[in-house]
Amino acid sequence: MIEFKNVEKYYDKFHALKNINLKVEAGEVVVIIGPSGSGKSTLIRTINGLEQVNEGQLLVTNFDLADKKTNIDKIRKNVGMVFQHFNLYENKTVLENIMLAPRLVLKRDEAENKKIALDLLETVGLADKAQSYPRMLSGGQSQRIAIARSLAMKPKALLFDEPTSALDPETIDDVLKVMKDIAKNEGITMIVVTHEMGFAREVADRVIFMADGQILEDDTTAEFFDNPKEERAKKFLSKIIKH
Ligand SMILES: Nc1ncnc2c1ncn2[C@@H]1O[C@H](COP(=O)(O)OP(=O)(O)OP(=O)(O)O)[C@@H](O)[C@H]1O
Numbered sequence: 001m002i003e004f005k006n007v008e009k010y011y012d013k014f015h016a017l018k019n020i021n022l023k024v025e026a027g028e029v030v031v032i033i034g035p036s037g038s039g040k041s042t043l044i045r046t047i048n049g050l051e052q053v054n055e056g057q058l059l060v061t062n063f064d065l066a067d068k069k070t071n072i073d074k075i076r077k078n079v080g081m082v083f084q085h086f087n088l089y090e091n092k093t094v095l096e097n098i099m100l101a102p103r104l105v106l107k108r109d110e111a112e113n114k115k116i117a118l119d120l121l122e123t124v125g126l127a128d129k130a131q132s133y134p135r136m137l138s139g140g141q142s143q144r145i146a147i148a149r150s151l152a153m154k155p156k157a158l159l160f161d162e163p164t165s166a167l168d169p170e171t172i173d174d175v176l177k178v179m180k181d182i183a184k185n186e187g188i189t190m191i192v193v194t195h196e197m198g199f200a201r202e203v204a205d206r207v208i209f210m211a212d213g214q215i216l217e218d219d220t221t222a223e224f225f226d227n228p229k230e231e232r233a234k235k236f237l238s239k240i241i242k243h
Pocket residue numbers: 011014016034035036037038039040041042043
């Protein structure tokens with residue numbers, strides 16, 4: 001589904017991703033953790049072409065993102081992204097936010113589009129907000145709408161870039177619950193950058209630990225938490241669990 005082969009990424013001279021080798025199978029839930037500045041966001045942003053890789057191969061649903069001839073729109077149809085700051089359209093209702101991309105990109109029939117959008121609002125527990133505007137929502141509600149909007153495209157994979165780190169603590173659990181439900185019920189590939197270790201333990205099949213632009217550990221979740229091998233991963237875990 002997604003495979004990095006010897007991928008390198010630079011921001012000018014800064015070496016942001018170093019010899020990344022990573023394979024994520026269809027349906028897997030992978031959590032990426034690591035200290036600030038270690039390259040986690042950069043890594044997931046390469047998967048839907050928001051950042052270009054400079055060397056190596058990056059295969060996503062059989063297209064190579066390192067190849068400049070690859071049509072990025074084909075990948076974005078299959079790979080959705082949920083951002084820290086929601087990125088909802090402020091001048092559109094919640095329902096319109098969810099219906100827009102399937103209408104424009106997939107040319108989905110209008111009645112079917114509406115039905116799917118309303119069903120997704122049920123899924124994220126916000127059926128009563130269909131006609132609300134984003135400014136009327138809390139951060140947690142906005143993020144659940146952003147998730148519904150991504151799901152409306154029926155993606156093969158969803159990328160989450162710190163989806164709860166801009167939220168008030170009391171709304172974080174609602175968002176995590178929606179993400180857990182998706183992981184359990186939808187069977188789509190999920191790659192999640194997060195500091196929520198509870199989510200990682202409960203839901204992830206694998207945990208990737210990054211530091212300095214490198215993948216230092218790539219383990220099953222149980223192995224990572226019970227028996228981390230790298231000194232930096234151990235230190236990171238002891239710090240984050242103390243907080
Ligand atoms: N557009 C950019 N131009 C230049 N440098 C960048 C750019 N984006 C990120 N970087 C640098 O690349 C490194 C990795 O950043 P990245 O955001 O991927 O890390 P991260 O692990 O997601 O960090 P955080 O947890 O703080 O979000 C950092 O040193 C950052 O300053």
